[in-house]
Amino acid sequence: MKPVRSETTRFGALKHRNFTILWIGLIVSNTGTWMQNVATGWLVLQITDSPLWLGLLGLSFAVPMIILPLVGGAVVDRINRIKLLYFTQTGAMLTALVLAILTWSGHINLPSILIASFISSALLAFDNPARQALLPDLVPHSDLLNAISLNSATYTGAALIGPGIAGALLGTLGAGMLFFLNAVSYLSVILALFFMKGVKTHGSGTIHDSIGRSMLAGLRYSIHNRLILILLSLSGLSAIFGRSYQNLLPIFSRDIWHGGPEGYGILLSASGAGALVGAFGLAYVRKISHKGAIMIVSGIIFSAIIILFAISPSFWMGTVLLFLGGVAITVFGTIISTFIQIEVADELRGRVMSLYSITLIGLPSLGALAIGSIAEYLGGIQGAPRAVLIGAMMMALVVVIFTPRFWNYDAQAKPRL
Numbered sequence: 001m002k003p004v005r006s007e008t009t010r011f012g013a014l015k016h017r018n019f020t021i022l023w024i025g026l027i028v029s030n031t032g033t034w035m036q037n038v039a040t041g042w043l044v045l046q047i048t049d050s051p052l053w054l055g056l057l058g059l060s061f062a063v064p065m066i067i068l069p070l071v072g073g074a075v076v077d078r079i080n081r082i083k084l085l086y087f088t089q090t091g092a093m094l095t096a097l098v099l100a101i102l103t104w105s106g107h108i109n110l111p112s113i114l115i116a117s118f119i120s121s122a123l124l125a126f127d128n129p130a131r132q133a134l135l136p137d138l139v140p141h142s143d144l145l146n147a148i149s150l151n152s153a154t155y156t157g158a159a160l161i162g163p164g165i166a167g168a169l170l171g172t173l174g175a176g177m178l179f180f181l182n183a184v185s186y187l188s189v190i191l192a193l194f195f196m197k198g199v200k201t202h203g204s205g206t207i208h209d210s211i212g213r214s215m216l217a218g219l220r221y222s223i224h225n226r227l228i229l230i231l232l233s234l235s236g237l238s239a240i241f242g243r244s245y246q247n248l249l250p251i252f253s254r255d256i257w258h259g260g261p262e263g264y265g266i267l268l269s270a271s272g273a274g275a276l277v278g279a280f281g282l283a284y285v286r287k288i289s290h291k292g293a294i295m296i297v298s299g300i301i302f303s304a305i306i307i308l309f310a311i312s313p314s315f316w317m318g319t320v321l322l323f324l325g326g327v328a329i330t331v332f333g334t335i336i337s338t339f340i341q342i343e344v345a346d347e348l349r350g351r352v353m354s355l356y357s358i359t360l361i362g363l364p365s366l367g368a369l370a371i372g373s374i375a376e377y378l379g380g381i382q383g384a385p386r387a388v389l390i391g392a393m394m395m396a397l398v399v400v401i402f403t404p405r406f407w408n409y410d411a412q413a414k415p416r417l
Contacts, residue, residue: 060121131151
């Protein structure tokens, strides 16, 4: 009996042992991360009562994720990626544990929350490029879109579970328990790394340049490769304008719709549920044509959904809209990531994917400062919906501008060497 070819198998990436165990570990770990995100956002709002400080919380996370990922990418391309992930995962676990201890002892305050956010982001600046660069070595090239789709579900899809649990536990067990549960959740990835076998842990080729020269080589490659530059620009601008609304969700729940911490958890869970549907939907389809057009349409749909969310009169309508938005933004981001993975040379993969990490994780947090400042200028708490509306309209404009470049584009998978 002939083996089933991966390109004709739904969820083909899950047939590969190393990918599957890491995928399961990341779902557990990211569920804990979302629980911690709920706790920190709610604590900052309770302490400051200001959308600007929610934006500054985003800034504390954004700065390392903008400055350090290119360094992380250069490191990823020259050292053992598995050992690097051991270090970053352990560091993140200890950071969450310190937050738990500070909370239980009554010493938690705004500076400690911002410092912990900064440290977690600095670790992620090395962790994320390592995981992104590892993906093509966990699955065959024909399963790469499938793997990227499922990989995106490990974070955004974990938002289906984590925020709901956090919203239910925050009022009864407190933020300290959420921080502790997040610390424990990192063990799932550490164990997954321990049980992985036969993974190529370095980029192809030997790098003789210094870290600085390696960083510049990755930057030059991304600038001179027109397709990668355009994809990174599209991802970055969309992140700043369209995906920064999440930092203001505590205001929507507490002050606009009066849903409390439980409502905040539900809003995040709705977005995560949509992301899970989008990720599994892409992974389920055996072959997708016209990827460029699908990417553009999904970006425009997401912008329209967030515009409607900003003017939504009710909590439950906003919840449904966030679910639909989660579907659309996952399709949009996954196709961008797939185009980049197919285009980039393997020996530069860590550095290029580190730039993508900046657009995916760092720039939305930077956008959170901008959207928080706009909300503060427009009236503080009551200015939040208008700030989100402005951001969504700007994202729609960005996607429309990029439409002619990608409408008829569909990357062809390159053979692996």
